[in-house]
């Protein structure tokens with residue numbers, strides 16, 4: 001416990017300034033290694049490109065991965081995000097080589113590796129359970145893979161020391177995994193993979209077993225490390241905040257399919273469907289009917305209960321049943337007397353003080369409850385529980401989403417929409 | 418309120434906490450049970466059991482040191498039945514000391530053959546997932562289900578009628594003991610495999626180790642405690658075994674201690690205390706193997722927390 005807190009503190013400091021210094025030092029060390037260690041693997045700037053093409057994996061009747069296609073650029077931090085059982089781990093295991101795909105291709109730097117056994121692939125994995133060898137000490141664990149790389153003894157010792165330095169675990173060489181805290185074990189697992197200088201690192205919820213504070217500290221550390229080393233990270237998580245803050249791009253998965261793929265901002269701001277919107281954190285979702293698709297006006301007319309609204313983004317060419325989404329921070333509350341376009345009357349149900357903002361639950365006349373987030377500017381809010389309000393839903397914040405049509409069905413039958 | 422509180426409560430012993438005292442529905446006139454009281458009944462029963470099982474053994478051991486031929490009246494201490502000059506001591510009677518050697522030979526050979534076979538069996542069943550494997554995994558508990566006598570008689574038939582090139586005696590005995598004891602390593606190692614899971618081997622493969630190397634460098638060290646524990650079980654089991662070796666031994670030369678003791682105890686062949694001495698040696702071997710086994714096992718698993726409990730469960734094959 002004590003060790004864990006110490007590690008957390010260290011990691012926390014790393015955010016402020018220590019990490020920069022550590023990274024800088026490690027950078028110098030790594031630079032020299034790369035020059036002297038050229039024989040080991042000629043790392044030119046463009047290695048670590050991954051391409052998955054219609055990758056499919058079945059377990060009996062369960063289709064764990066149902067035709068995933070994606071491309072990860074060299075040096076990119078790419079996340080697979082999705083709820084439990086959506087096939088994230090299976091996808092990762094396919095890339096690592098622990099599972100054999102039923103169909104599809106896995107290309108790493110243009111080479112199809114789908115039939116190669118794991119030990120012949122230039123990818124390394126950080127397992128969720130870490131899988132450190134309990135009978136070996138930290139240094140031996142980290143040195144494990146070097147045995148198969150024809151690295152001299154002296155070189156091996158130097159690289160182990162460097163790797164441990166990189167994850168800030170110098171001085172722990174002789175400890176056994178059982179004598180380390182969770183966060184420290186996670187770093188050893190990372191060092192064990194990084195010491196081999198893979199072009200691709202696969203991480204399966206590497207922070208899943210840690211407490212929230214340590215998680216956040218290690219997120220920053222991992223991201224810094226990845227940017228510094230320039231290794232491609234394929235990162236699996238079910239934590240949307242983690243995926244949004246760390247990734248260059250991410251794929252939201254659902255039932256073995258990719259529901260949406262894009263940069264964090266894009267996926268967050270412009271979810272393609274209700275599923276993605278829902279999964280990426282609090283979003284108000286309402287059932288509505290699109291009455292008139294966007295013409296020259298660039299807005300779609302929708303009907304929410306007995307109110308006609310204009311919605312300016314998303315699938316504004318839809319007609320029929322749709323979902324409307326709006327982020328709580330874009331919901332505007334005003335005096336009840338206010339009327340005008342895109343305003344709906346409602347009543348305050350509950351106020352929750354969050355510190356920097358106040359979360360307000362408003363019951364709208366059409367029978368739905370919305371969340372609004374009002375920034376705290378030091379003045380008391382004019383509403384209390386039961387106050388009648390007028391709720392403005394700006395057209396440029398109101399997204400039209402396809403209802404329950406998952407991305408893949410749509411791809412199979414484009415006529416549905 | 419105050420009046421009620423001061424009312425004496427004779428039924429409640431003073432040392433009971435309030436919660437216990439206030440339990441609803443308990444008749445006033447009965448003394449309340451104290452949950453922290455000593456479990457007299459269970460304790461005495463345990464002691465009785467220990468005495469009942471240990472005293473006869475202790476007496477048998479004691480009379481192996483008797484300075485006389487009696488197995489019931491104490492005539493003074495001596496080592497004559499172990500190392501005495503005449504041909505009645507274990508050391509000098511060829512029949513007796515041959516039995517000791519035969520027991521050790523059988524235990525050693527059986528262990529050396531059974532353990533690798535059992536480990537291979539366990540790994541095979543763990544890795545090879547099919548209906549056949551499920552069936553085979555039932556065969557693993559074979560020796561816990563089949564009566565030993567039935568197996569012994571069946572083996573006797575096989576050896577004397579079908580596989581006649583296997584002569585009765587040491588070969589047949591070892592073959593029978595291997596069949597009978599294979600379950601131990603198979604079950605103990607399999608249990609360990611299940612707890613270990615595949616992740617360490619996958620990690621090794623991920624780091625560049627081929628399948629064989631991963632097995633050798635990762636699986637083998639992790640299985641070692643289980644392999645060792647099963648070797649101890651097999652070795653100790655063979656020392657104790659009687660039914661199978663009795664059926665499959667041939668001449669006096671291939672009789673281990675157990676068979677020799679059995680065949681002499683009712684006839685007036687060898688003197689009583691000499692047999693006691695032989696039995697004491699048998700007991701000594703078993704104890705040494707068990708104690709040594711437990712110590713080495715605890716040394717091997719010192720890295721793992723809860724070492725001792727696992728030692729017990731693993732030795733018990735759970």
Ligand SMILES: Nc1ncnc2c1ncn2[C@@H]1O[C@H](COP(=O)(O)OP(=O)(O)OP(=O)(O)O)[C@@H](O)[C@H]1O
Pocket residue numbers: 059062063064082083084085086087088089090091238
């Ligand atoms: N070895 C296996 N045998 C049978 N089914 C499996 C196997 N591995 C995974 N599955 C199934 O495949 C589906 C996807 O599993 P996977 O482990 O990839 O999910 P996940 O997205 O990693 O979930 P989590 O977030 O819970 O780890 C699940 O329905 C699971 O039950």
Ligand SMILES: [Mg+2]
Pocket residue numbers: 088089090
């Ligand atoms: Mg998973």
